[in-house]
Amino acid sequence: MRFKLWQRIFLSFLVPTLITVAIFLYQIDKFKMIFQQIMLLEAADDIGMTLIELRRYEKNILLFHEDLNTILFYENLKHLKREVLSIEMVIIDAVGKEDYTELQKKLSAYEDAANHVIEEDTADKTGVIKNMRVLARDIEAILYDFKIQERRKIEVSIYEIKHYLIVSILFLLAAAITTGYLLSKKVITVIKKMEKSFEKLSKGEFKKIYDIEAPEEITALIDVYNHTIERLKAYRTELDKTLASLGEANRELIEKQETLVESKKAAAMRLIAAEIAHEINNPLSSATLMLGMFYEEIDDADPKKEDIRFILMEINRCQDVIRKLTDYAKKEPLNITDVNIIKLIKEVADSALRQNADKGVFLTMSISYVPQVISIDRSLIYNALFNILSNAFEAAPPGASIEVSASVEDAYAVITISDTGEGIPEEHIGRIFEPFFTTKKERGGSGLGLAITKKIIENHHGTITVSSSRETGTVFRIKLPIGLTKAIEL
Numbered sequence: 001m002r003f004k005l006w007q008r009i010f011l012s013f014l015v016p017t018l019i020t021v022a023i024f025l026y027q028i029d030k031f032k033m034i035f036q037q038i039m040l041l042e043a044a045d046d047i048g049m050t051l052i053e054l055r056r057y058e059k060n061i062l063l064f065h066e067d068l069n070t071i072l073f074y075e076n077l078k079h080l081k082r083e084v085l086s087i088e089m090v091i092i093d094a095v096g097k098e099d100y101t102e103l104q105k106k107l108s109a110y111e112d113a114a115n116h117v118i119e120e121d122t123a124d125k126t127g128v129i130k131n132m133r134v135l136a137r138d139i140e141a142i143l144y145d146f147k148i149q150e151r152r153k154i155e156v157s158i159y160e161i162k163h164y165l166i167v168s169i170l171f172l173l174a175a176a177i178t179t180g181y182l183l184s185k186k187v188i189t190v191i192k193k194m195e196k197s198f199e200k201l202s203k204g205e206f207k208k209i210y211d212i213e214a215p216e217e218i219t220a221l222i223d224v225y226n227h228t229i230e231r232l233k234a235y236r237t238e239l240d241k242t243l244a245s246l247g248e249a250n251r252e253l254i255e256k257q258e259t260l261v262e263s264k265k266a267a268a269m270r271l272i273a274a275e276i277a278h279e280i281n282n283p284l285s286s287a288t289l290m291l292g293m294f295y296e297e298i299d300d301a302d303p304k305k306e307d308i309r310f311i312l313m314e315i316n317r318c319q320d321v322i323r324k325l326t327d328y329a330k331k332e333p334l335n336i337t338d339v340n341i342i343k344l345i346k347e348v349a350d351s352a353l354r355q356n357a358d359k360g361v362f363l364t365m366s367i368s369y370v371p372q373v374i375s376i377d378r379s380l381i382y383n384a385l386f387n388i389l390s391n392a393f394e395a396a397p398p399g400a401s402i403e404v405s406a407s408v409e410d411a412y413a414v415i416t417i418s419d420t421g422e423g424i425p426e427e428h429i430g431r432i433f434e435p436f437f438t439t440k441k442e443r444g445g446s447g448l449g450l451a452i453t454k455k456i457i458e459n460h461h462g463t464i465t466v467s468s469s470r471e472t473g474t475v476f477r478i479k480l481p482i483g484l485t486k487a488i489e490l
Helices: 005-064 065-088 088-095 099-120 128-186 187-202 215-296 304-329 342-355 378-395 449-459
Strands: 337-340 360-369 371-375 401-409 412-418 464-470 474-483
Touching: 005 065, 005 099, 005 128, 005 412, 065 088, 065 099, 088 099, 088 342, 099 128, 215 304, 304 360, 337 342, 337 378, 342 360, 342 371, 342 401, 342 412, 371 378, 371 474, 378 449, 378 474, 449 464, 449 474
Parallel strands: 360 401
Antiparallel strands: 337 371, 401 412, 412 474, 464 474
C-alpha cells in the first residue's frame, strides 16, 4: 500500500505524540501536588510569623508589663495553636507522631509558663522565664524541621517534573530525527532534483523531471511542473516575438517623439522670432535713423559723438541678433567665418562691463595661448558669450568679481566665465538650459537665453557645462572646436 506524504508524517508522529501527552497528563498531577505543598509551606510560614509575633509580645510583657501586650500575646498564642491544629496530619507526616505530640506538649507547657509569669505576683520568676524561652526555642525547632521537610518534597517534585520534561523533549526529538531520516530518502532527494531543475529554468533551460519515486503529492506536483514547463516554452517564444515587436515600435515611437519635440521647439522659436521682428525691428529702425542723423550733425570734437556711435553699434547688434534668431528657427546654415577669438572675447567683456558699470562688480580676464583665429559664426558666439556674462553680472552682488579666461584643450578653445555670485540652486541646475525655464519671470525673463546659447554652442560642435555652489558661485565652461571649416545646419 502506497501512503500519501501526510499519512506518513502523521503516523510517524502519532505514537510519540500520544506517549508525550500521557507524560504531560501525569505531570499535571505532579503540578497539583506541588501546588498543595506550596500552600502547606505558606501555612508553615504563617505559623512561623505568628510565633515570631508571639515572641515579640513575650519580650514586651517581660519588659513593660502592659495590658495591651498581654492581650495581643494571648491572641497570637491562640492563633498559633489553631494553625498547628489545622495542618495536624501534614505535620505528623513530615516530622512524625512523636514530634507532633511533643510539639503539643511544649505549646501547653509554654502557655502554662506564660500564665505563671503574667498572673502570679512572685518576686523570683527567673527560672520560669528561662524555661519559657527554652520551650519557645523547642517549638521553633520543630516547626523549622517541618518547613525543611516540605521544601525537600517540593524540590523532589520539581526535579521529577524536569526529568520527565527532558525525557519528553528527547523522545520527541528522536522521533522527529527518525521521521526526517526515513522521509529524506524519498522527499529530500526529489526536492533536490526539483531544485536543480529550477536552477536550469532560471538560466532559460526548460527541462522536465522524469523517473521519480515519491509520495503521491510530490508526483502530482512534478506532473504540474512538467506541464508548466511546456507552457513556459510556448510563452517564451511568444514573449520573444512580442518583445522584438515592442522594441521596434518603441524605437519608432522615440524617433517620432524626438521629431515632434524638435518640430514644436522650432515652431515656438519661429513664432517668437516673428513676434520679436515685428515688435522690435520697426522701433529699432526708427531709432537707428534718428540717431544716425543726430550723429552726422554733431561735431567730431563733441565727446557725446562716441557714445552715440556705441549706441548705434548696439542697436545694429540687436537687429543682427533678431535676424540670426529668425534664421536659427528656420534651420538655415551658420555663417562660418574666421574670427579673432581674443578680440571677440574682449569686445563682449567691454560691452557687458559698459552696460553694468553701475553695479560695482569687478571684471578680470585671463587668456592663455589660444589661436587668434578660429572658424565660428561671430554674431551668434558673440550673443552666446554676452548672454552668459550678462547673467553673471546680474547674479553677482556689489563687490563681487567675474573672471573670463580662455585656453586650449586638445583641439578645442575653452572659454570659462566664473562669478562669485549667489550660485544656482541645486534643484534648478539641471534645468537651466531647458527652453522657457526661468527663475526671473518677475524681471521679464523669457527662459530662452541659455537654451539658445546651448543650441548655438552645440551647433558649432562644441559643449557648454555649468557648475555652481552657494559658497563659490557659478562657472560656465564653453568648448569650441578650433578647426571648424564647413557650414553646419542648425
